[in-house]
Amino acid sequence: MDSIQKNLLHEVAALDALPQGAYNIRSNGQSTARNTTANIDIVTKADKPGIDIIIKPGTKNESVHIPVIISESGLKEMVYNDFFIGEDCDVTIIAGCGISNCGDQDSRHDGIHQFFVGKNSKVRYVERHYGEGTGTGKRLMNPATVVELEPGSAMQLETSQIGGVDDTIRTTRATMKENTTLIIHDKILTNLDQKAVAEIEVAMNGDGGSCDIVSRGVAKDNSYQEVVLGIDGNAACSGHAECDSIIMDHGVILATPRLKASNVEASLIHEAAIGKIAGDQLMKLMTLGLTEKEAEETIIQGFLR
Amino acid sequence: MLELQNICYTVDGKEILKDISLTIEDRFVAVTGPNGSGKSTLLKIIMGILKPTSGRVLFDGQDITDMPVNERANLGISYAFQQPVHFKGLRVKDILELANKDARSFNKACKILSDVGLCAKDYIFRELNATLSGGEMKRIEIAMTAARGSKLSLFDEPEAGIDLWSFQSLIHIFENLYQKTSGSIVIISHQERILAIADKIIYLKDGEGVLYDDRDKVLSAINIVGPGCAILNEKGPRPEKAKGVD
Numbered sequence: 001m002d003s004i005q006k007n008l009l010h011e012v013a014a015l016d017a018l019p020q021g022a023y024n025i026r027s028n029g030q031s032t033a034r035n036t037t038a039n040i041d042i043v044t045k046a047d048k049p050g051i052d053i054i055i056k057p058g059t060k061n062e063s064v065h066i067p068v069i070i071s072e073s074g075l076k077e078m079v080y081n082d083f084f085i086g087e088d089c090d091v092t093i094i095a096g097c098g099i100s101n102c103g104d105q106d107s108r109h110d111g112i113h114q115f116f117v118g119k120n121s122k123v124r125y126v127e128r129h130y131g132e133g134t135g136t137g138k139r140l141m142n143p144a145t146v147v148e149l150e151p152g153s154a155m156q157l158e159t160s161q162i163g164g165v166d167d168t169i170r171t172t173r174a175t176m177k178e179n180t181t182l183i184i185h186d187k188i189l190t191n192l193d194q195k196a197v198a199e200i201e202v203a204m205n206g207d208g209g210s211c212d213i214v215s216r217g218v219a220k221d222n223s224y225q226e227v228v229l230g231i232d233g234n235a236a237c238s239g240h241a242e243c244d245s246i247i248m249d250h251g252v253i254l255a256t257p258r259l260k261a262s263n264v265e266a267s268l269i270h271e272a273a274i275g276k277i278a279g280d281q282l283m284k285l286m287t288l289g290l291t292e293k294e295a296e297e298t299i300i301q302g303f304l305r
Numbered sequence: 306m307l308e309l310q311n312i313c314y315t316v317d318g319k320e321i322l323k324d325i326s327l328t329i330e331d332r333f334v335a336v337t338g339p340n341g342s343g344k345s346t347l348l349k350i351i352m353g354i355l356k357p358t359s360g361r362v363l364f365d366g367q368d369i370t371d372m373p374v375n376e377r378a379n380l381g382i383s384y385a386f387q388q389p390v391h392f393k394g395l396r397v398k399d400i401l402e403l404a405n406k407d408a409r410s411f412n413k414a415c416k417i418l419s420d421v422g423l424c425a426k427d428y429i430f431r432e433l434n435a436t437l438s439g440g441e442m443k444r445i446e447i448a449m450t451a452a453r454g455s456k457l458s459l460f461d462e463p464e465a466g467i468d469l470w471s472f473q474s475l476i477h478i479f480e481n482l483y484q485k486t487s488g489s490i491v492i493i494s495h496q497e498r499i500l501a502i503a504d505k506i507i508y509l510k511d512g513e514g515v516l517y518d519d520r521d522k523v524l525s526a527i528n529i530v531g532p533g534c535a536i537l538n539e540k541g542p543r544p545e546k547a548k549g550v551d
Contacts, residue, residue, distance in 0.1 A: 216393075244393065283354055284390040288403045288453070289378040298403070302394030 001027070004100045008069040011130045011162075012096030015065065019094075023065040024051055026079070028072045040064055040091075050080035050112075053093075057086030057118065065094045068111065073103025073137050078110045087118035087150075093125045097141055099165075101133040108140040115145070120152040127157070131164030138166040147174035147182070151206065154181035160304070161188045161196060170198045178206030178235070184213045187304045190223035190251070201230040202239065204266070209237035216244050218300050219251030230258040233266025243272040246303060248296075306330055306489060307351065307457060312360035314346055314512075321346045322357070323512045329491065331504040333483055335520075336493045337527075338509035344493045345387060347509065348459045351491070352384040353377045364457070381456030381488070385463060389446035392433045397445055400433060405452040420481065421448040422474055439466045447475070451482050458482060460492040464499060476502060500524060 001009070005027060009015045018033060022040035025033040031051070036042050039059040043052045053064055066081060085091065101107045117123055131139035147155055161168060174182055188196050202211050217225045231239040245253040257270035277299050285295035307329040314322040322343045336344045349355040351362060353374040361370045369377055378384075392400070401408040401417060408414045415425035421444035431437060433445070443466050450458055467475060476498060479490055492499060500506055506523035508516035516523045 278390070280386075280388075280390045281392055283374065284386065284392075285403065286374040287352060287354075287378050287384045287386075288400075288449075289375050290403065291375050292373075295375075298399075299392065299395070302392055302396075302399060305394045 004071045005069050008071065008098030008100055008130070009067055012069070012098040012128045013065055013067040013094050015067065019063070019065040021063040026068040028070055029075055029077050037062065045080060048080050049077060053081065053083045055083070055085045055089055055091055058088050059086065060090045063092040063094065067095065068097040068109060070099045070107050070109055073101050073107055073135055074105030076108040081111065081113050083113065083115045085115065085117045085121050085123055087120055089118065089121040089123070091123055093123060095125070096128040098130045099139040099141065101131070101137045101139050102135040104136045106138040106140055110142040112144045113146070115147045115155065117147065117149050117153040117155055119150045122153070123155045125155065125157045127159045129161040129165055129168070131166070139164060140167050141165050142169045145172040147172070149174065149176045149180040149182060151177045152179050156183040157185070159186045163189050163191065165196070166194050168196045170196070172200040174202045176202065176204045176206060176209045176211065179208040180206060182211045186215045188217045188225060189304055190225055191220040192223060193221070194223040197226045199228040203232045203234060204237040204239055205234045207236040209235060211237070211239040213241045215242070216303055217253055218246045218248070218304060219253050220248045222250045224252045226254045228256045228258065229270065231268055233259070233261040233263060233268045235263050236265030238267045239269070241270040245274040246277055246300065247274060248276065306365055308363040310361040310363065312350060312357045312362070314350060314355065315358045321512050325514045327507065327514055327517050329489065332489050333479070333502065333504045334489070334491045334507060335500045335503035336491060336507045336509065337495060337500060342509040343512040344509055345461050348384065348461050348491065348493060352382060352459060383450045383453045383455040383458045385446050385450035385460045387461035387465060389442040391435060395433050396429070397431050397433060398429045400449060401452060404449040408452060417448050417452045420451065420478055421445070443467055447478060451478055454486045454488065456488045458488060458490050460490070462493050464494060464496045472498060
């Protein structure tokens, strides 16, 4: 692995060495390193690119890393990863994609992640997307995430696009059965002429469900973001969607929270706010000795934490 | 240490401050006066948040009138906002570390927060957002400013909204700051108990520095002058002088 690939791995998965537990590292369209454990199996799909991650029932405190890195200009791939999480598990899954494009051809990674979370299981999913490189070729990523929560299960998704991705459509669809919990924290930073579309749709189909979606976006320069947060309350459940954005320079953000209740016991709330960085926030940090630029960076860093 | 020369501040034709000239050499100076008398404007001009329409601000002999806020901060001026600012995503820990690098140590952060009656383990990872009460935000603001240990610490009505926290503890912070740093403290306050520990008091009215003298002289003058500062005539015994202040 060369230094560019190592850096990408660090950016998307905070990895400086091979991780503990199960992992599959995909580099330039190939699986280059893999480890399975007694409880977590990783199997290459026979019919299409991608892997199945099979987690045995009762697996606790284990993790799976499945970063994807692309440093070859012009590489385009579509990858299907399916996660089968047994009952009564408690696991962490770290995914992410980093593209370094120093060439003049577009590099593109499209990934579909499907999660089948078994009864009473708990999953934390962390996904970071990152692009870099000085070439004229674009860095494109289109991640799709599908979540199916069986009764009593809970999933927390921490997804972020931290910069350098020219164009993206990020879709997340979740279906929740009874007594399930879903927490989604999605963060997007765009600059230059980048464009990002994020759609998160949750169907709350079981009584006792609880869902909290928080989306935070920062659009700098001439970048454009569209965010759609939708919750369907089809049972006695509670759902909350919050879309909070900062625009700077000539950035544009279109935020659309959408709630639909088809059960009188469904309690749904949405909040949306878009604005520039508040002047008093800048001023407060400047009274602590930061320049205006440093204050701005500190505020954005915190906002997208 | 701080000299204001002929400071005027006018907004939309309204004179908020009218030709204020004074020199602050004392360690503990309180600014008082009726609402709308220009107290907060005066402190903001010292910090650089507002620029005077005319006049000069000198700090340790250096003209800082045109100096930006952050440079004044690095020169040794701190400022506690009357209305603490909310930040989405920034935690108490982050802001304390910006105020004082030593706060990276949990023990130091614990000390800073316990001075304002907050337990570090309950607060250090909390975001400075609306989930904190006004009183909690205010205490963190005071702690942050005190933690900087600056040459000149400015507090804009620190007593406002401190809810159930004991008033004596607030006074204790200023005493500590007084004793542990060699810096000066300038506090806007309506509270007699804070005025009672000041070395000197500036009394502003309608944008003019009506009085600036030793505490007892100003207190007795404004008690007699009366109508401008009725709040100072609180019922109850006069507090004892704080140790180490006089």
